[in-house]
Amino acid sequence: MGISPTQDRGREGQLRRMTARPANAHQARLLGLLRDGGPNSRAQLGDLVELSRSKLAVEVDRLLETGLIVADGLAASRGGRRSHNIRLAPELRFLGIDIGATSVDVAVTNAELEVLGHLNHPMDVREGPVAVFEQALSMAAKLRAGGLAEGFDGAGIGVPGPVRFPEGVPVAPPIMPGWDGFPVREALSQELGCPVLVDNDVNLMAMGEQHAGVARSVGDFLCVKIGTGIGCGIVVGGQVYRGTTGSAGDIGHIQVDPSGRSCPCGNTGCLEAHFSGAALARDAEEAARSGRSPELAVRLAAAGALGAADVAAAASAGDTASLELIREGGNRVGQVIAGLVSFFNPGLVVIGGGVTGLGHTLLASIRTQVYRQSLPLATGNLPIVLGELGQVAGVTGAARLISDHLFSPA
Amino acid sequence: MGISPTQDRGREGQLRRMTARPANAHQARLLGLLRDGGPNSRAQLGDLVELSRSKLAVEVDRLLETGLIVADGLAASRGGRRSHNIRLAPELRFLGIDIGATSVDVAVTNAELEVLGHLNHPMDVREGPVAVFEQALSMAAKLRAGGLAEGFDGAGIGVPGPVRFPEGVPVAPPIMPGWDGFPVREALSQELGCPVLVDNDVNLMAMGEQHAGVARSVGDFLCVKIGTGIGCGIVVGGQVYRGTTGSAGDIGHIQVDPSGRSCPCGNTGCLEAHFSGAALARDAEEAARSGRSPELAVRLAAAGALGAADVAAAASAGDTASLELIREGGNRVGQVIAGLVSFFNPGLVVIGGGVTGLGHTLLASIRTQVYRQSLPLATGNLPIVLGELGQVAGVTGAARLISDHLFSPA
Numbered sequence: 156m157g158i159s160p161t162q163d164r165g166r167e168g169q170l171r172r173m174t175a176r177p178a179n180a181h182q183a184r185l186l187g188l189l190r191d192g193g194p195n196s197r198a199q200l201g202d203l204v205e206l207s208r209s210k211l212a213v214e215v216d217r218l219l220e221t222g223l224i225v226a227d228g229l230a231a232s233r234g235g236r237r238s239h240n241i242r243l244a245p246e247l248r249f250l251g252i253d254i255g256a257t258s259v260d261v262a263v264t265n266a267e268l269e270v271l272g273h274l275n276h277p278m279d280v281r282e283g284p285v286a287v288f289e290q291a292l293s294m295a296a297k298l299r300a301g302g303l304a305e306g307f308d309g310a311g312i313g314v315p316g317p318v319r320f321p322e323g324v325p326v327a328p329p330i331m332p333g334w335d336g337f338p339v340r341e342a343l344s345q346e347l348g349c350p351v352l353v354d355n356d357v358n359l360m361a362m363g364e365q366h367a368g369v370a371r372s373v374g375d376f377l378c379v380k381i382g383t384g385i386g387c388g389i390v391v392g393g394q395v396y397r398g399t400t401g402s403a404g405d406i407g408h409i410q411v412d413p414s415g416r417s418c419p420c421g422n423t424g425c426l427e428a429h430f431s432g433a434a435l436a437r438d439a440e441e442a443a444r445s446g447r448s449p450e451l452a453v454r455l456a457a458a459g460a461l462g463a464a465d466v467a468a469a470a471s472a473g474d475t476a477s478l479e480l481i482r483e484g485g486n487r488v489g490q491v492i493a494g495l496v497s498f499f500n501p502g503l504v505v506i507g508g509g510v511t512g513l514g515h516t517l518l519a520s521i522r523t524q525v526y527r528q529s530l531p532l533a534t535g536n537l538p539i540v541l542g543e544l545g546q547v548a549g550v551t552g553a554a555r556l557i558s559d560h561l562f563s564p565a
Numbered sequence: 566m567g568i569s570p571t572q573d574r575g576r577e578g579q580l581r582r583m584t585a586r587p588a589n590a591h592q593a594r595l596l597g598l599l600r601d602g603g604p605n606s607r608a609q610l611g612d613l614v615e616l617s618r619s620k621l622a623v624e625v626d627r628l629l630e631t632g633l634i635v636a637d638g639l640a641a642s643r644g645g646r647r648s649h650n651i652r653l654a655p656e657l658r659f660l661g662i663d664i665g666a667t668s669v670d671v672a673v674t675n676a677e678l679e680v681l682g683h684l685n686h687p688m689d690v691r692e693g694p695v696a697v698f699e700q701a702l703s704m705a706a707k708l709r710a711g712g713l714a715e716g717f718d719g720a721g722i723g724v725p726g727p728v729r730f731p732e733g734v735p736v737a738p739p740i741m742p743g744w745d746g747f748p749v750r751e752a753l754s755q756e757l758g759c760p761v762l763v764d765n766d767v768n769l770m771a772m773g774e775q776h777a778g779v780a781r782s783v784g785d786f787l788c789v790k791i792g793t794g795i796g797c798g799i800v801v802g803g804q805v806y807r808g809t810t811g812s813a814g815d816i817g818h819i820q821v822d823p824s825g826r827s828c829p830c831g832n833t834g835c836l837e838a839h840f841s842g843a844a845l846a847r848d849a850e851e852a853a854r855s856g857r858s859p860e861l862a863v864r865l866a867a868a869g870a871l872g873a874a875d876v877a878a879a880a881s882a883g884d885t886a887s888l889e890l891i892r893e894g895g896n897r898v899g900q901v902i903a904g905l906v907s908f909f910n911p912g913l914v915v916i917g918g919g920v921t922g923l924g925h926t927l928l929a930s931i932r933t934q935v936y937r938q939s940l941p942l943a944t945g946n947l948p949i950v951l952g953e954l955g956q957v958a959g960v961t962g963a964a965r966l967i968s969d970h971l972f973s974p975a
């Protein structure tokens with residue numbers, strides 16, 4: 156990994172901020188409010204955190220000293236003396252890296268987690284961590300060189316498999332064998348010269364949709380990502396739930412049919428064997444070759460391989476075999492989600508990932524299955540919706556992850 | 566409901582305690598420590614809650630004024646001046662009521678949640694709330710008359726269906742139709758003259774096993790109760806997770822086989838249609854009548870009906886049809902638990918309820934299924950065990966529920 160974005164940074168402000176953390180819960184609360192709500196007046200912030208004018212002044216002064224926040228002119232009058240505005244330091248930059256099975260997304264955000272720049276590059280995760288992170292860091296360097304950042308104050312990284320969260324190390328990831336035990340957090344932290352946190356890609360998607368997408372203000376929800384594989388982010392009381400060993404949400408091998416297809420994992424009838432990006436590609440090629448879908452056969456002849464996008468396009472063109480594949484897949488994943496809804500009783504189910512290009516046909520069959528199979532008490536007010544953020548859900552969640560960390564007391 | 570345990574109470578101490586609640590988090594912490602650890606010295610409590618001697622003295626004095634705690638002599642010397650012991654008021658009494666589908670358990674505990682007396686009575690929950698609570702209150706009165714309590718400082722109540730927790734009202738409970746919307750909390754609170762909380766029976770079982778049973782010190786676990794129906798208590802970070810509408814853990818209608826048995830709920834292949842106390846009774850009677858099990862046929866002829874206990878006894882006597890019923894049931898429930906383990910990645914799975922009389926044959930087939938179907942990362946260190954508390958799990962959890970409430974700031 157030859158890229159070191161730290162080399163030409165060296166600004167005093169950045170170095171000071173990098174070691175700065177809020178000293179107490181009040182300061183953490185103030186940073187969170189400024190991140191989620193943008194610049195605000197001291198007076199209004201004082202109301203929100205329920206601190207007296209003098210106590211607020213103490214905390215704000217300490218935060219100003221850290222360089223994490225700056226003064227931002229005078230606020231509009233509320234009657235009486237005008238209050239001073241404060242905001243998060245405008246030079247603060249977070250890096251979000253979202254490693255998928257077949258592509259890498261990299262984005263730079265400001266302190267309010269707005270995506271200032273975003274790059275996507277195809278990449279097979281099986282090439283291993285060294286190659287993948289060389290790619291990701293060169294994308295980060297490109298964004299930096301474009302003037303979006305002088306350096307990074309923190310980075311969040313998502314990988315498509317279970318992660319031992321405290322250490323930031325992938326554990327026995329089925330689709331990325333070369334990554335087992337690779338010290339992602341430590342290595343990237345050294346390369347980038349900033350704090351780094353690593354999480355499962357689906358957890359980051361959930362956090363992204365929670366921060367800026369369809370799950371804003373929902374406390375308990377599920378975020379099901381259907382890409383090459385299938386995973387589920389679980390949010391309980393506003394916090395991602397990772398489970399005892401970091402594998403919570405690993406729903407791809409839940410059995411949907413005891414007499415179903417055999418799965419590479421050794422069991423039969425696993426969800427992923429019946430529906431996922433990979434299973435759909437196989438089924439589409441089979442439909443093309445068997446003559447069931449002339450539409451897919453044309454596409455297969457032209458491209459040599461098929462994917463979810465081909466099935467989506469063929470379905471739009473009225474291809475019945477493709478429509479059937481989507482419906483059948485939606486039934487299978489809907490069957491699993493129905494069970495999870497009965498068990499978890501969420502306030503919202505978000506569907507995301509590459510396969511969501513299949514759109515409303517997929518969503519309709521998922522909904523049908525869930526509303527039919529789960530109990531009315533659990534589905535009565537349950538929205539099942541597509542994610543809003545698309546490709547930037549994961550990188551937004553990555554920035555959220557690291558900012559949550561940096562904006563909480565050390 | 567003609568019984569009013571408040572009538573002859575009237576002790577000044579009790580009335581004072583009934584309105585007493587800790588004023589802040591320190592006091593709540595002290596009450597919790599005394600409940601879970603028993604009497605303790607001021608010095609040691611001060612260390613545990615990290616309060617200075619003088620601040621501790623203030624909080625302890627305030628708690629002494631409420632009557633919730635009392636002085637308890639001098640502690641053993643730690644060198645220097647001997648510290649004073651304190652403890653929870655020895656007259657504090659909690660009532661736990663656990664309504665099952667076919668029986669009622671009532672217990673009285675002291676402040677440390679030790680069961681001082683426990684009664685069980687067969688009762689069909691379908692007789693409705695008025696009849697069931699008359700029964701429960703007469704059992705409570707009997708325990709009281711036996712000298713175990715002069716009155717109750719709080720009561721926890723479990724019902725076998727989903728509950729709108731804040732109001733303490735059962736909602737659309739499938740096996741107890743007459744209970745829908747019945748104001749259990751309000752009605753019982755008036756009858757008993759003390760604060761009451763109502764929860765799902767499985768949540769209480771989970772809290773009981775957490776407080777005094779096999780789940781002590783486990784943060785994230787599942788408690789699967791297999792009785793007439795099947796339900797699951799979910800504990801996240803030491804707290805019961807109830808879901809958005811209070812129906813979390815309602816796993817009886819998760820589909821185990823798309824081409825399985827038809828279920829009264831209208832779907833096919835629901836877990837409860839394949840295995841539960843009720844399904845097992847039906848299958849056992851069918852095995853008796855069809856001649857597959859002479860052992861069960863003898864028992865059916867003698868008793869006119871069969872239950873889990875008959876299957877257990879027949880299996881112990883070597884009856885192969887009964888063993889097969891248990892194994893097949895264990896496979897079905899194991900299949901669902903395998904999915905939940907993949908999804909939730911718990912640190913422990915507890916199996917409880919009446920059907921656990923089937924013992925280790927059942928447990929073995931559940932384990933086999935879970936260890937085979939869930940991913941190794943989720944099952945590597947996962948104990949799957951029977952509950953320890955048996956019939957008092959629910960009532961212990963009920964006492965824990967109300968004491969958690971009374972021992973937290975109002």
